[in-house]
Each structure stands twice: as C-alpha cells, then as structure tokens.
Amino acid sequence: MTFKGWILPLLLIAPQVLISAVFFFYPAGQAIWQSLFIPDPFGLSMQWVGLGNFEYLLGNKYYLASFWTTAVFSTLVTVTSMVPALFLAVIADRLIKGAGTYRTLLIWPYAVAPAVAGVLWLFMFNTRVGIVSWYLGLLGYDWNHVLDGTQAMGLVVVASSWGRISYNFLFFYAALQSVPKSVIEAAAIDGARFWRRFWTIVLPLLSPTTFFLLVVNIIYAFFETFGVIHTITGGGPQQATTILVYKVYADGFVGQDLGSSAAQSVILLVVVGLLTVLQFKFVEKRVHY
Amino acid sequence: MKSIVMGAVAMATTALVPLSAAAQTEIELWHAFSGRLAELVDAQVADFNASQSDYSVVATSKGNYSETLNAGIAAFRAGEQPDILMVFEVGTATMMAAKGATKPVFELMADAGVDFDPDAYIGAVKGYYTTTDGQMLSLPFNSSTPVLYVNRDAFTKAGLDPDMDLSTWQNVDAALSQLQDGGQDCGITTAWQSWVQLENLSAYHNVPFATQENGFAGFDTELAFNGPLQVKHIDMMGQWAKDGKFLYAGRRNEGGANFRAGDCALFTESSAGYAGVKAEAQFDFDIRALPYYADAEGAPQNTIIGGASLWVMAGQTDEEYVGVAQFLNYLSSPEVQAQWHQDTGYLPITTAAADLTREQGFYDENPGTDVAVVQMTMNAPTANSKGIRLGSFDQIRTVIDEELEAVWAGDKDAQAALDSAVSRGNELLRRFEQTAR
Numbered sequence: 001m002t003f004k005g006w007i008l009p010l011l012l013i014a015p016q017v018l019i020s021a022v023f024f025f026y027p028a029g030q031a032i033w034q035s036l037f038i039p040d041p042f043g044l045s046m047q048w049v050g051l052g053n054f055e056y057l058l059g060n061k062y063y064l065a066s067f068w069t070t071a072v073f074s075t076l077v078t079v080t081s082m083v084p085a086l087f088l089a090v091i092a093d094r095l096i097k098g099a100g101t102y103r104t105l106l107i108w109p110y111a112v113a114p115a116v117a118g119v120l121w122l123f124m125f126n127t128r129v130g131i132v133s134w135y136l137g138l139l140g141y142d143w144n145h146v147l148d149g150t151q152a153m154g155l156v157v158v159a160s161s162w163g164r165i166s167y168n169f170l171f172f173y174a175a176l177q178s179v180p181k182s183v184i185e186a187a188a189i190d191g192a193r194f195w196r197r198f199w200t201i202v203l204p205l206l207s208p209t210t211f212f213l214l215v216v217n218i219i220y221a222f223f224e225t226f227g228v229i230h231t232i233t234g235g236g237p238q239q240a241t242t243i244l245v246y247k248v249y250a251d252g253f254v255g256q257d258l259g260s261s262a263a264q265s266v267i268l269l270v271v272v273g274l275l276t277v278l279q280f281k282f283v284e285k286r287v288h289y
Numbered sequence: 290m291k292s293i294v295m296g297a298v299a300m301a302t303t304a305l306v307p308l309s310a311a312a313q314t315e316i317e318l319w320h321a322f323s324g325r326l327a328e329l330v331d332a333q334v335a336d337f338n339a340s341q342s343d344y345s346v347v348a349t350s351k352g353n354y355s356e357t358l359n360a361g362i363a364a365f366r367a368g369e370q371p372d373i374l375m376v377f378e379v380g381t382a383t384m385m386a387a388k389g390a391t392k393p394v395f396e397l398m399a400d401a402g403v404d405f406d407p408d409a410y411i412g413a414v415k416g417y418y419t420t421t422d423g424q425m426l427s428l429p430f431n432s433s434t435p436v437l438y439v440n441r442d443a444f445t446k447a448g449l450d451p452d453m454d455l456s457t458w459q460n461v462d463a464a465l466s467q468l469q470d471g472g473q474d475c476g477i478t479t480a481w482q483s484w485v486q487l488e489n490l491s492a493y494h495n496v497p498f499a500t501q502e503n504g505f506a507g508f509d510t511e512l513a514f515n516g517p518l519q520v521k522h523i524d525m526m527g528q529w530a531k532d533g534k535f536l537y538a539g540r541r542n543e544g545g546a547n548f549r550a551g552d553c554a555l556f557t558e559s560s561a562g563y564a565g566v567k568a569e570a571q572f573d574f575d576i577r578a579l580p581y582y583a584d585a586e587g588a589p590q591n592t593i594i595g596g597a598s599l600w601v602m603a604g605q606t607d608e609e610y611v612g613v614a615q616f617l618n619y620l621s622s623p624e625v626q627a628q629w630h631q632d633t634g635y636l637p638i639t640t641a642a643a644d645l646t647r648e649q650g651f652y653d654e655n656p657g658t659d660v661a662v663v664q665m666t667m668n669a670p671t672a673n674s675k676g677i678r679l680g681s682f683d684q685i686r687t688v689i690d691e692e693l694e695a696v697w698a699g700d701k702d703a704q705a706a707l708d709s710a711v712s713r714g715n716e717l718l719r720r721f722e723q724t725a726r
Contacts, residue, residue, distance in 0.1 A: 255684040
C-alpha cells in the first residue's frame with residue numbers, strides 16, 4: 001500500500017522523530033558542543049578550546065589505557081553473561097516438570113539494580129567479612145581485590161554479568177521454543193545425538209537472537225556498568241577497573257571537569273557507533289534469518 | 290494508636306504552618322550528612338528555629354559530599370540554589386573560583402550587620418577557608434584532623450607495654466616489628482591515605498604539599514609532595530606492606546572495620562572516627578597524636594583539617610541573607626559548637642567552644658578526645674600548614690590513591706609513584722587553572 005500525499009506519513013513518523021530528537025539528538029548535540037569548551041562548573045564562563053579537550057585526552061596514556069581495560073571488560077562481560085544464559089536456556093528448554101518455577105527464579109536477578117548488585121557482590125567478596133573470600137581463604141587462596149587488579153576485574157565482571165544472565169536467558173529461552181520440533185526430530189531419527197543436534201541445527205537457528213544479544217550486551221557493558229564499578233572498586237586498584245564510561249562519570253560528576261567529560265562521551269559514542277557498524281557489516285553476514 | 294498520634298501531629302502541624310509561614314523567611318540548607326550526624330544537624334536547626342520567629346531554616350540532605358556539591362552546582366545553573374550549601378574541604382578551590390556564585394561570609398556578616406569576629410575561630414580551622422589577606426569565605430562547620438588510635442589489648446597480648454612512646458614514626462616502626470614478633474597479624478591500617486599520609490604528613494613537618502602556599506596564593510600552583518620526607522615515609526609504609534605489617538583496606542575509611550573489630554593494633558584516622566570506635570570496640574583503646582619524624586626540622590608543626598564548611602550562595606534576597614548571617618552566628622556560638630564537638634569528635638571551631646568543653650570536664654571524662662585539638666593548635670599555622678587549596682582536588686586524590694596502591698602492591702617504588710602522581714596531578718591543575726581564568 002502507498003500513501004497519497006505526505007501529511008499522513010509525516011504524522012506517522014513524527015512521534016519517533018520527536019522522541020529521537022528530544023532524547024537523543026539534542027543531548028548528543030549538547031555533548032558535542034560542550035566538548036569544544038572548558039566550562040567552569042557553575043556555568044559562569046566557558047573557554048573555547050576547539051579540539052583541545054580531545055588532544056588532552058588522546059595524549060594521556062592513562063586515558064588510552066582505559067580503552068584496553070574497557071575492551072577486556074566488555075568482552076568478559078558479554079561472554080560471561082551470554083554463555084551461561086544459553087546453557088541455562090537449553091536445560092530449561094528440556095524440562096518437562098517445573099519449567100515455570102525454574103524460569104521465574106532465573107529471571108529474578110534482572111530486577112536487581114546494578115548498584116545494588118554491586119553491593120551484594122562486594123559483601124560476598126569483602127576482604128574482611130565476605131563469605132566467599134572466607135571460603136577461598138580456607139582453600140588457601142588469598143582474596144584481596146583491594147590491591148589485586150586481576151581479582152578486582154573478575155569481581156566487577158561477575159557482578160555486572162550476573163543480572164544480565166537473566167535477561168539473556170529470557171531471549172535464548174524464547175528463541176529455543178521457536179526452533180521447529182520437526183527439524184530436531186528428523187535429525188534425531190537420522191541418529192544425531194543431543195550435542196550434534198545443538199551445534200548443527202539449534203545454534204545456527206538461534207543466530208539472529210545471539211547476534212541481537214551480542215550487540216545489546218556490548219552496549220550494556222560500555223554504558224550501563226558504571227554503577228557496579230562505582231560501588232565495588234571506584235575504578236581501582238590503580239586503574240585496573242577504570243573503564244571509559246566510569247571515567248566519564250568520575251571526571252564529570254566527581255571532578256567537575258565538564259569539558260573533558262563531554263569530550264569523553266563523544267569519543268565513547270564514536271567507539272560504540274563504529275563497533276555496531278562493524279558488527280552489522282561482518283558478524284551479521286553469518287546470521288541466518 | 291500510633292496512627293492516631295501521627296494524625297494528631299499532622300493536623301497540628303498543618304494548622305500551625307500557615308500562621309508561621311506568612312511571617313517567616315525560609316532559609317534552605319543543603320548538607321551531606323545522613324544517620325546520626327543528620328539528626329544532630331536537624332536538632333541544631335530546630336533549636337535555632339525555636340529561638341526566634343523571623344526565619345525558618347529548612348535542612349535537607351543531598352547525599353554524600355560529592356553528590357551535595359553536584360546538587361548545589363546543578364541547582365545554581367537552574368537558578369534554584371539553596372541559601373547555604375555544605376561543601377567538603379577539597380571543593381574549596383572550586384567554590385572560590387566560582388566568583389559570582391557565592392557570597393563570602395565576611396561580606397555577608399558585614400552587610401547583615403551581625404557581630405562577627407573571625408579571630409574567635411581556631412587558626413588552623415579558619416585558615417583553610419580564609420584568603421591570604423585574612424577574609425573568611427565560608428564558615429567552617431565540621432572539621433576533623435587525623436590522630437593515631439591504639440588497641441591497647443593488642444599491645445599487651447603481643448607482650449608490649451601499651452603505654453610505650455608512639456610519638457614518632459621511628460618508634461611506630463620498632464613497635465610494628467615487635468608486634469609482628471608477638472604474633473600480631475595486622476600492625477597498622479589507615480583511612481584516607483592521601484589526607485593522612487601525604488597532606489597531613491607534609492603540614493605536620495612544615496614542608497609544602499604544593500607550591501604557592503599549597504595553592505592559597507594562586508591557581509598557578511604545582512604539586513610538591515615528592516620531596517625527600519614524603520618519599521621516605523611512603524617508602525617505609527611500602528616496606529611495612531611488603532612485610533605484612535601494614536594492611537591496606539581501601540581508599541576511604543574501610544580500614545576502620547579492621548581496627549574496630551580488633552584485627553589491627555594501630556589505626557590512623559580522623560578524630561571524627563572516635564564515636565564509631567567508642568561504640569564498637571570490644572577492647573581497651575586510646576588516642577595518641579599523629580606520629581612524626583623526630584629528625585625532621587620543624588616537626589611537629591600542626592596538622593590540617595578535613596571535613597566541610599558552609600558556603601552562602603549568591604542570588605538571594607537581602608532579607609534571607611540577614612537570616613543566614615544569624616543562623617551562622619548561632620552555629621558558631623560556644624554552646625552549640627561545644628555540644629557538636631562532644632557528640633561527634635569533630636573539632637570545636639572556636640577557642641571559646643574548646644574552653645567550654647574543658648570547663649565542662651568532657652576531656653577528663655573522655656581521655657584522648659582533646660588530642661586532636663592540641664595537635665591542631667600547638668603552633669601558629671605556617672604557609673605549609675594552614676591547609677591545601679587545589680582545583681580538581683578530588684581527582685588529584687584519586688591519582689594519589691592509584692599511585693599509592695602501586696606502592697602497596699609492590700609494583701612501583703615510592704619515588705617513582707610520587708613523581709608520577711605529581712606530574713599527573715599537575716596536568717589536572719593546569720586544566721583547572723584554565724577554567725578559573
């Protein structure tokens with residue numbers, strides 16, 4: 001069907017355009033504009049610095065190091081939140097009795113806010129009173145994420161991924177339910193065992209969901225994890241868990257350096273934009289719809 | 290029953306509010322306290338409101354220190370700023386640089402015609418918030434200074450005399466070795482490492498933390514805490530960390546839990562930590578002055594404060610300012626200050642409040658609570674010991690935390706870590722200088 005005239009089509013897309021303009025284009029434009037200045041926190045004066053904020057950031061080796069930290073962190077969070085989710089979904093899919101209860105329990109953690117999840121994990125791994133660190137101590141493993149960067153990274157990855165597993169589980173579970181039973185039965189009759197059926201039939205059929213979750217989880221790891229970092233490590237020890245988005249928060253809202261913070265959000269926007277383009281260009285080719 | 294009482298109270302207040310609101314000028318105070326401290330502030334405010342009928346102060350908590358400062362800044366940008374904003378000491382330079390956003394206290398008091406004597410305030414407290422030409426910009430409110438907490442039982446258990454002299458770091462070093470030999474797992478832990486082990490260390494030994502009188506004389510200041518004294522101290526603590534005598538528990542005051550539970554024998558922490566230690570410690574403890582290096586010339590000088598002050602925001606009516614001036618005057622009165630000092634462990638901000646506390650016999654009943662006062666007031670503050678005023682100070686402290694963690698983990702030696710902290714911090718200072726221009 002085609003529309004006559006242009007008023008109705010314009011009206012139909014107007015809400016979407018309006019929402020994008022108010023909640024995305026306007027703030028993004030503001031961030032780009034602010035990144036060209038060094039403003040004073042109270043908004044009393046602004047110094048035009050052109051690309052000075054970007055030069056300052058990109059010439060700073062500690063800032064560049066947080067790109068690597070972010071890459072490690074996002075990869076780990078994506079893998080840690082997707083693989084167990086898929087595993088749990090496959091098992092839940094095979095359940096006949098009690099599937100509903102099992103499913104509901106698995107979805108619960110998603111309702112916990114990231115900062116609260118951070119506090120929960122922090123308590124379990126607290127170096128003095130944490131139950132997990134106490135058991136690790138009994139096993140002869142010295143847990144001290146306050147000084148050990150690798151352990152700190154592990155802890156923030158687990159805390160960030162935990163709630164996400166529920167979200168991913170939900171999507172995988174729904175996708176598994178829509179895999180045609182006839183295809184699987186045909187393969188079973190041909191003598192393919194469970195894992196062979198999974199690798200050659202189920203996984204390829206899940207690929208649109210997997211791809212969607214990959215994109216969404218990377219964006220999550222990039223943008224929404226600062227609450228966890230803030231409550232657990234504050235970016236430390238040293239700079240072991242200072243990821244880009246945490247630095248945006250810390251420099252802007254703790255350090256009051258709004259120019260640098262704005263420039264960092266622009267850089268982050270570009271990085272995530274590029275990543276998404278790359279994913280659609282290369283990874284999507286392997287997706288079977 | 291409870292709901293009936295609540296209902297009656299609600300009815301009574303709704304009946305009263307319109308009557309008083311018509312005549313009263315409302316004064317907003319935003320603070321950063323929660324729990325017991327917020328209750329104490331509320332009590333002070335209620336007292337002030339009851340003492341007169343022209344003004345009504347409304348106190349609101351805005352989260353932690355950083356969040357409160359942010360809320361104040363955001364409100365100012367929207368033209369909705371409170372009359373009084375509590376700002377922690379590291380935010381002082383940010384507030385000072387924001388000319389036009391604040392109304393300096395000395396000006397407020399002169400305009401309002403309220404009797405105000407800056408000399409009534411303790412020098413080292415006042416100095417932090419006063420310009421180099423002696424004008425007070427914000428009213429000191431909650432101020433503390435670091436002291437040494439000693440677990441006497443741990444000393445006895447390790448076979449040491451709990452009354453041994455711990456006035457110097459050399460003695461502490463020797464004591465830590467003996468404690469370790471006596472089977473004590475954690476010798477010492479600290480809170481607020483930058484504030485205690487670098488900022489106060491520098492002031493206490495009369496060496497600069499930064500050039501330009503620690504930033505008081507200009508925004509073109511550069512960090513200077515990589516001198517021989519600071520390197521020697523951090524190096525020694527690094528050695529303690531390596532030997533397992535010093536336990537690093539975190540960037541804030543996480544170490545307090547270790548000390549209060551009796552794990553650690555010594556603890557360097559704010560004098561305001563007293564209430565917590567007293568409430569929780571199941572052992573005999575006492576409070577000593579912060580140790581110093583006996584061989585350092587000019588030591589001990591005096592320690593500097595941490596905490597917050599009250600800034601008066603610009604853009605309010607003259608009528609409100611008169612009320613603000615009266616409220617600030619009330620807060621500084623000896624009775625209010627003495628009570629605050631005794632309730633919290635924060636320093637009395639005026640000499641009169643300290644004297645009153647002594648007269649009331651509080652120091653005799655609570656030995657050690659006057660250590661902080663003595664330590665702050667033992668000498669007239671010098672250019673190196675009246676305080677520190679740096680832009681982006683919160684971020685500079687984070688840089689210092691990161692570099693010190695490298696020393697405690699054994700990744701860097703003290704000199705390299707402090708050099709790196711100085712150069713990274715100087716970059717932040719140059720950026721701040723640009724915003725303040």
